[in-house]
Amino acid sequence: MADAGAADGAWPEERIQVAQTPWLSAPWAQFLALQQAGRLPHGLLITGARGLGLMSLARRIMAYSLCQSPITTPGAEGACQVCPACRLRLAGTHPDILQLLGSGSASGISIDDIRALIDAFSLTRYGPLRIALIEQAERMNRNAANSLLKLLEEPPAGSLFLLTAERADLLPATIRSRVQRLVVTMPTRPVMVRWLCDTQGVTEADAQMLWFMGEEQLISGQLPAWDWMAATQAWVALNEGHSGVLATVKCWQNIPRDTLARWLLRLWVEVMRVQSGLASEAPSQLAPLIGQLSRHDTQAHWLKCHPVLLEFLQTASHPLNDELALERLALDLTDPSLPARLA
Ligand SMILES: [Zn+2]
Known part of the structure; x- marks a missing residue:
């Protein structure tokens, strides 16, 4: 090596x-x-x-x-x-x-x-x-x-x-x-955002998004190729019953399972923040969707979603059929108390 x-x-x-x-x-x-x-x-x-x-x-x-x-x-x-x-x-x-x-x-x-x-x-x-x-x-x-x-x-x-x-x-x-x-200590958000804009040729909105996405993206200084807005919208639509499980699965299928798991967990943290009355770190384009997610379900529901997401992350590298794994995830997120999950 x-x-x-x-x-x-x-x-x-x-x-x-x-x-x-x-x-x-x-x-x-x-x-x-x-x-x-x-x-x-x-x-x-x-x-x-x-x-x-x-x-x-x-x-x-x-x-x-x-x-x-x-x-x-x-x-x-x-x-x-x-x-x-x-x-x-x-x-x-x-x-x-x-x-x-x-x-x-x-x-x-x-x-x-x-x-x-x-x-x-x-x-x-x-x-x-x-x-x-x-x-x-x-x-x-x-x-x-x-x-x-x-x-x-x-x-x-x-x-x-x-x-x-x-x-x-x-x-x-x-x-x-x-x-x-x-x-080397982690800079504050304003310092990092300013640095990304001034030295890496990133727009302010993208810099805020990179900060929100965290470490992996900050390293590259570039937003990922997968569509995080669509992935988030699919979760909102699923929660609000606007689209069925299959439509959500279809959208999420375009994203590597591990990446999707980390993104959903990142969103989850933000929802918990909003529900606890803390200031959200979400960039402006994402904030309305976070708001919709946190308004739709109770904190008890979201707390139950956490182990579901963690389990999905842990099994992200398993050679499961993508469609099956995502279908189960979508069902579990809709109702994390489903007996199917506990079985
Ligand atoms: Zn010299």
Whole structure:
């Protein structure tokens, strides 16, 4: 899964620019302060939610650290992009860059991956610093983590271990105690919406929708191809008896079951919010439909819908017939007390 040798391929284009991203400025400043004070530790762990640009920050730290004449003007700190080290990095051939990438790869990080990393550390360095970047370090299995721990306990001279993790709590405490943490915190809704509009070319309405949809969509900065309005309208029509189960099934069939399950659960949360008198987070195009859903049934009904939706999500990957699974879902949502459900 991973390439523990020199960087493969050219340096990636960043969708998230650290300098333009408010929630990355604090951890970036923290790194600069450590670096400028000569107190940079051997291990840095960047933690935060997916989609917030942990890797963009890691690569900026890497670029700055390897650069032979970094820009140090306050507020404009960064790699020069023209020195020999920067040119090697941009070409993807800097010998002091070691990477264990593979975001989203199911196979995790094995002891062989870490061993390859250790082997690479025995080679002669090109510059004064060698950097090992490990993406989603929590994917390490126990043996891999133990192996990395030995490296962190006695780091080779001139080495920097740069780890990213969405779930730092899944890393062994022994590793966490060996690295300094840079925390990327979730921005507020207005900050994120403004950032999407200003830097990602997204309209205000779409940005609000992306925020509502959550993590997966925020990462891509693009609205999904499936029709969330139609899916929501189908639920409203089903509830209000305007359309039968079959019409709803027909609409929902166009959406992957897992995606549909997450969307319906997201709507469910919003309905519960409205019914509890809390402010809804729904964007304006969706708010009327949420209103219709929450007005139509009692809270007792909606509470019963929750296990139905969770069960649907849990079985979303089962090779059931789509039509049957959706038909059952629609029936269960119409009347979650149906004995058929409980059987
Ligand atoms: Zn440079």
